[in-house]
Amino acid sequence: MSQEAELRAKIVRMGSLLYNRQLAHGSAGNLSVRLDDGSILVTPTNSCLGFLEPERISKLTPAGELLSGDPPSKEYFFHMAVYEERPAAKAIVHLHSTYSVAASCLCHAHTGNALPPLTAYHVMRVGKLPLIGYYRPGDKALADAVRAASREHRAMLLANHGPIVSGSSLEEAVYAYEELEETAKLYFIIGDRKASPLTAEAIADIDRAFPS
Numbered sequence: 001m002s003q004e005a006e007l008r009a010k011i012v013r014m015g016s017l018l019y020n021r022q023l024a025h026g027s028a029g030n031l032s033v034r035l036d037d038g039s040i041l042v043t044p045t046n047s048c049l050g051f052l053e054p055e056r057i058s059k060l061t062p063a064g065e066l067l068s069g070d071p072p073s074k075e076y077f078f079h080m081a082v083y084e085e086r087p088a089a090k091a092i093v094h095l096h097s098t099y100s101v102a103a104s105c106l107c108h109a110h111t112g113n114a115l116p117p118l119t120a121y122h123v124m125r126v127g128k129l130p131l132i133g134y135y136r137p138g139d140k141a142l143a144d145a146v147r148a149a150s151r152e153h154r155a156m157l158l159a160n161h162g163p164i165v166s167g168s169s170l171e172e173a174v175y176a177y178e179e180l181e182e183t184a185k186l187y188f189i190i191g192d193r194k195a196s197p198l199t200a201e202a203i204a205d206i207d208r209a210f211p212s
Ligand SMILES: [Zn+2]
Pocket: 029, 075, 094, 095, 096, 161, 162
């Protein structure tokens, strides 16, 4: 099987997994992968991640022109911004999952990191999570904000919207997204109780042991 056929099948499998785990609903959310030749596969506009068809997945040039398949998600442009800025990124997951979106709707004391480092796995898989300001759906100015945040971050949270998570493979991006959603859930379960997040020393130790 060619790399492209394998990745099309993987997008369908992962879309179904995310939908069945109720991390995606309706036609919200989109997945993409970058092929070795630089072209991008992205889920089509108005498609439900639970019922994707491999041959209808959109294939785009690195500049975003449609090569084959259905028209891409209306949010494809911020996927392109991440790929442009992060050469190591091979896949992107963007969903509107409940706990992460809830975290994106809060007033945050500082926008450099929207969730506390509650667990080592969150630190390893997600890292710092900058909050990007609100943009209306389809506003292309969002691409510039995403591009700027992508320089130093593999994950970010769009205000009143949801996370964008990149990875070196679709599995890595999906697992990091799931870790982020679980941390957001823990954050709300803990609520107003006094939490004990990882110390700066503990985070530095993790970063040394598991450099990204
Ligand atoms: Zn979205």
